[in-house]
Amino acid sequence: MAEKAPGGVQSVERVFELLELITDAGGEVTLSELSSSTELPLPTIHRLLRTLVTLGYIRQLPNRRYALGPRLIRLGEGANQQLGALARPQLKSLVDRLGETANMAVLDSDMVIYVAQVPSLHSMRMFTEVGRRAHTHATGVGKAILAQLDDETVRGIVQRSGMPVATPKSIGDIESLLQDLKLIRERGYSIDEEEQEIGVRCFAMAVPNSPTPAAISVSGPVSRVDQSFAERAVPLLREAAQTISDELNHS
Structure with a gap:
């Protein structure tokens, strides 16, 4: 206690x-x-x-x-909205500097729930509805969050929620997921390599010391979100994640 x-x-x-x-x-x-x-x-x-x-x-x-x-759900939804509101300025800064859609999601009952999004101005862009729930293993934000947890906890989450494969590139078994999470921990960020939607790539990073497991991401078409994009995006994601963390822990 x-x-x-x-x-x-x-x-x-x-x-x-x-x-x-x-x-x-x-x-x-x-x-x-x-x-x-x-x-x-x-x-x-x-x-x-x-x-x-x-x-x-x-x-x-x-x-x-x-x-x-069930009454806790209302409290949780209110808290999620506030978390999203707190993160929005950092997400907007990412969109202004990188030109691609920025998201924030939190872990909620073995799934990720998107709590904020600032869309790209491009006509062809990634769009995720705030409030949408998704599996952790097939999303950049989900894998960034899972990489913060130990393997036993990850196994529990995936066993309870299942591992449906959204695309032919999705990870479909726990051992492959654990290997990917090991790589994410070493690298410091996750990549959704067309695992949620064909043609869309996403770079994501966990928010350190968040009171509830959370991550932010930038995503867009693979034609624009390439290796040179990653070199610009990763330092900015790290900076934004740290700023959100600081605000969460001093608010």
Whole structure:
């Protein structure tokens, strides 16, 4: 558990500890699993869970396990919108300097969800709707996020979400994905090599020390987004990712 904030309200700290423990466990837990993960007494856990169930932030499943509730979705969507708003100036700067579409996405329940986009001015351009969900293994942002996680966590995400191949160039098996992630860690950025859409290449980079796993990317037609583009884009992506990180951690 995080260190108690001076002057904090203990019951509020306990509620958020339980919500974070359930999230870390993959979204659902038993009462005994929760009890073994925290020093809170069992009657306290039970009382807090009952309150959260009544409010809709937790739900009790027919098998008596506890799962994150639907009211949290609204909070998450609001937070994602704010994250996107915070990143937009940096995305706009990338578009102004590189001429291609810039995106930001976060990891959300084993998928990536796009939280911001600034489109290119070119008539032929990459377009992704804000709020769209995509698989992690077939997107530049998704692979940049996965590369920040350990292999066991990656295996869990991919096993739960599946690995559909969007194009003949998509990675379709876990071992090939882990090899690609190893390369991404060494290189410091990921490449979606027509894996999401034929004719589109994307360079992406994780936002360091983000409170929720996040990444930014620039993407466009392979005819324009080539090796010389990469040489210009990678330093600018790194700079933008660091600026977003600094703003997130000092806001």
